Amino acid sequence: MPLKRLLAHAQANVPFYHDRLQEPDSSVATVSDLLNAVPVTTKDDIEANFPDGVTDGSDPADWRMMSTRGTAQRLITIQGFEKRDAVRAANLRMLRLAGGYRPGMPMVEIPPEVCENVCGEMGEEDEGVLSHLWSMLRERRLREQKSIRDLRGLVERNWIFNRKTYSGFGIHGSHPPPEILDQYVAGLRRDRPYLLKALATYLTTIAKHLRDSDAKPLSIPVIKTMGSRVTPGQRELLETSFGGKFWDDYGSAEFGSIACECDQHHGLHVFDDFFIVEVVDANGGRVADGELGWVLVTDLMNLTMPLIRYKIGDVGRIDHSPCACGRTGPRLTVTGRAHDVIVDREGGWCTTDDVVDFLESQPVVDSAQVSVKSKGWYEIAAVAIRNASIERGVLAASFAQWIGGQPRVDVNVVSTLRPEAGGKFRYVRGDLERR
Ligand SMILES: [Zn+2]
Structure with a gap:
């Protein structure tokens, strides 16, 4: 059982968990019993013990640090190779299950902050994979770490994901002037993405602009949010203006994709081969189905820096009844951040x-x-x-x-x-x- 593997590894190799976990007891059979014996892990616990106390002593040369920039509530996680592979697999699974996206289909992203090696100004052409490779050859930078990382990003974006990235609203805040919004709409008409993935604020503002300017609705089959939430009340507006279906999913830079909707759009199916998700009360006890509580995440794939019953900072509900799609695992509904x-x-x-x-x-x-x-x-x-x-x-x-x-x-x-x-x-x- 992956949970037993995680608990045994953390107990043996991670100082923070060595003290909190019992020696593995082979007679305990259920996931529920195993978890009940583990106290909730908070962000303060991690910060107080970071990095040596919360990692497993593996070679730091194999580590990668992941964090969400600019949000005080998230943590930095350290990922080894196995976790990185799991993140990639979970992302592809999320895209396929929630909206039917497959690598190669056109995608447009409007992330909250322009990232270092992915994005240009709106309308600016990306550097191609081949020209980047040529300049690496010419300038003898084939072994330089940054060039390799940039190349990997370019291959992933252009060849695997066929992704275009527009810059965010920047200095305009949540409500840019209409002529700026017209540029986003024109870009989407030109690029005809199968999937539009953007900050919720950008999605709703562009959707309202389309509605209010009597423009012809777009025809984008799949709409997704990134790094923020779309509320139940905003879904209909998005679907009308963009001419497609909104598909919700849940995850973070530190964990990767954790859960996503199926075609029933009735809660998020947890990727239970990668994660265990619980919803608990203030004392860490699991609440009844449908009741609001704190979301806890146990990452079964990160042995480098184990996070067990980690209080991720979101609130939501859980439902263990089988879904109309036939899946029987738990479904999560996230309703916001705890500090909100x-x-x-x-x-x-x-x-x-x-x-x-x-x-x-x-x-x-x-x-x-x-x-x-x-x-x-x-x-x-x-x-x-x-x-x-x-x-x-x-x-x-x-x-x-x-x-x-x-x-x-x-x-x-x-x-x-x-x-x-x-x-x-x-x-x-x-x-x-x-x-
Ligand atoms: Zn389902």
């Missing part, structure tokens, strides 16, 4: 999905951000839909009624929302993790 949850007067959780869908359903609100200033005090920054204006008092009163109690609600009307460092947008700054 607002705790209401009764102690209930309002997740990012709840808050964003509520605000975007308000008259003339295009999009909005909420921050909890202190208990019962909320600040909202809202962008109005084009050619309309928001009544601050009306929006404040409506939010106050929705969240309950007698809160103080301050509303600022703005023309665009600003991203966090790293280019991602945070729509809710909650108070769950502060308690």
